[in-house]
Amino acid sequence: MQAPGQPEEDLSGGFEHGGWAAANFDEVMDQVNEVAMVAPIEFLFGRKTYELFAAHWPNVGDDSPHAKLLNEATKYVVTSTLGKLGWKNSTPITGNIAAEVSRLKQQDGPLLQVHGSWQLIQTLLAHDLIDEFRLWTFPVVVGAGKRLFGQDAPQMALTLVASRATPNGVTMSIYRRSGAP
Secondary structure (H helix, E strand, C coil): CCCCCCCCCCCHHHCCCCCCCHHHHHHHHHHHHHHHCCCCEEEEEEHHHHHHHHHHHHHCCCCCHHHHHHHHCCEEEECCCCCCCCCCCEEEECCCHHHHHHHHHHCCCCEEEECCCHHHHHHHHHCCCCCEEEEEECCCCCCCCCCCCCCCCCCCCEEEEEEEECCCCCEEEEEEECCCC
């Protein structure tokens, strides 16, 4: 899941394959717009993903439905280093991340989504705070890089609730948690 969009997006760990998904993005973005980017939603970002999104989306303009949704939505940002968050409707989360995310999940409100944010996802997995996975699997093998489910991922059973493929072979799958394996 590391650096799908740009060559310089995330070079951590010596990763040299950034931009591996870019050739397939047009058809994937159609699915993302239909399935994932449907209001009302709020976002939960790790600091690095927030910085990438905040450097891009406010400059796109609200004539783009994607930009309008991202710019208007509430964004929660897990950070211990950022002071002021400049992107509109952004709120920092510091301290006990698991407790704060658990509190957010208990509130009535829009669907809370995480995009990217590998390190944050590992924390959410460790604390059993993910109810549903919306995954896009690309017909690309890069070998190295960050994994969504690494060797420390907790065991869990998932139920497939939807699946669809693009003409270029990217598969979207939505899984819900369904207990232990």
